[in-house]
Amino acid sequence: MSSPAAERAWVPLSPRERRVLGVLVEKAKTTPEYYPLTVAAIVTGCNQKSNRDPVTNYDADDVEEVLQDLRHKGAAVMVEAGGRVVRWRHTLYDWLKVSKVELAVIAELMLRGPQTEGDLRNRASRMEPFPDLAALQAVLEALSGRGLVVYLSPPGQKRGVVVTHGLYPPAELEKVRQAFAQAAVADEEEERPARVVVRTEGTTAGGPPAWMAEVAALRAEVEALRGTVEALSTEVRNLKDALGA
Numbered sequence: 087m088s089s090p091a092a093e094r095a096w097v098p099l100s101p102r103e104r105r106v107l108g109v110l111v112e113k114a115k116t117t118p119e120y121y122p123l124t125v126a127a128i129v130t131g132c133n134q135k136s137n138r139d140p141v142t143n144y145d146a147d148d149v150e151e152v153l154q155d156l157r158h159k160g161a162a163v164m165v166e167a168g169g170r171v172v173r174w175r176h177t178l179y180d181w182l183k184v185s186k187v188e189l190a191v192i193a194e195l196m197l198r199g200p201q202t203e204g205d206l207r208n209r210a211s212r213m214e215p216f217p218d219l220a221a222l223q224a225v226l227e228a229l230s231g232r233g234l235v236v237y238l239s240p241p242g243q244k245r246g247v248v249v250t251h252g253l254y255p256p257a258e259l260e261k262v263r264q265a266f267a268q269a270a271v272a273d274e275e276e277e278r279p280a281r282v283v284v285r286t287e288g289t290t291a292g293g294p295p296a297w298m299a300e301v302a303a304l305r306a307e308v309e310a311l312r313g314t315v316e317a318l319s320t321e322v323r324n325l326k327d328a329l330g331a
Contacts, residue, residue: 094233096182097159098255105132105142106152107161108196110176111189112137115213122165122173125149136326137209139198182234190214191225192234195251200238200266203247238266 099107109131114121123131125146132144153174156162161181165173178189190213194206201209207222216222226249229235236259238248250262 094183095160095180096253098258099159099161099253100152100155100255101258102144102148102152103156103159103161104196104251104253105138105144106149106156107176107178108193110162110174111178111193112197112213114175115190115193122175124171124173125153128153128174137197137212183232184229184234187214187216187225188229188234191222191229192251192253195235195249196253200248200250200262203249206249238263 106128109128110121110123113123113127113131120127128149129144129146132138132149133142135141153162153164156176157164161178162174162176165175178184178192182189182192184192190210191206193213194210195201198209203219203222203226207216207219210216210222216225226235226237229252230237230249233252236250236252238250239246248266252259254262
């Protein structure tokens with residue numbers, strides 16, 4: 087019995103190839119009246135500051151080279167409008183063997199990289215509807231089984247699950263896994279409750295010195311403020327995404 091890897095037509099893609107394909111998919115779904123895209127439109131789409139991570143600064147030569155590479159891989163084709171303007175479109179439905187909603191998920195991951203299921207649902211909904219988180223999770227499970235989605239969170243984690251696409255070259259995927267693992271450890275250490283170590287030396291019968299209690303209170307207040315700032319930052323980011331800012 088042949089393995090899924092042996093049956094698939096797609097191959098790993100470079101960061102630039104993923105960005106160009108992500109733009110082609112996004113624009114085909116959100117502004118179909120301008121699709122297929124000219125090279126100039128692809129350059130603009132690659133370098134826009136919203137819904138992109140990281141922000142890039144490609145030029146026409148960069149994009150032309152990437153498009154030729156994608157054409158040789160079978161992931162994009164060149165078309166002409168009126169015999170004058172050269173335009174490009176992706177072939178990912180056949181290349182990846184995916185549905186419309188599956189392609190929206192993969193495109194969003196190509197454009198922004200690893201993200202939580204909640205963020206991914208909000209962002210991918212710009213291209214295809216996801217009525218609830220369960221609908222997205224079903225799509226992710228299907229894509230994971232074909233190697234097109236990778237779970238970065240520990241098995242069994244219920245909330246804040248982070249996923250990414252499976253189109254990385256192996257060495258790059260390993261770097262992504264390591265970076266996420268290190269970030270997760272740092273977050274755990276930051277979220278641990280602050281503990282005040284009270285020495286028995288120098289204490290009185292009434293308990294630890296008053297300054298120790300003040301320090302503990304200040305630490306608790308800082309932690310509470312940090313949580314408020316993070317919550318507000320998330321709300322602002324979601325609002326910007328909703329407004330397309």
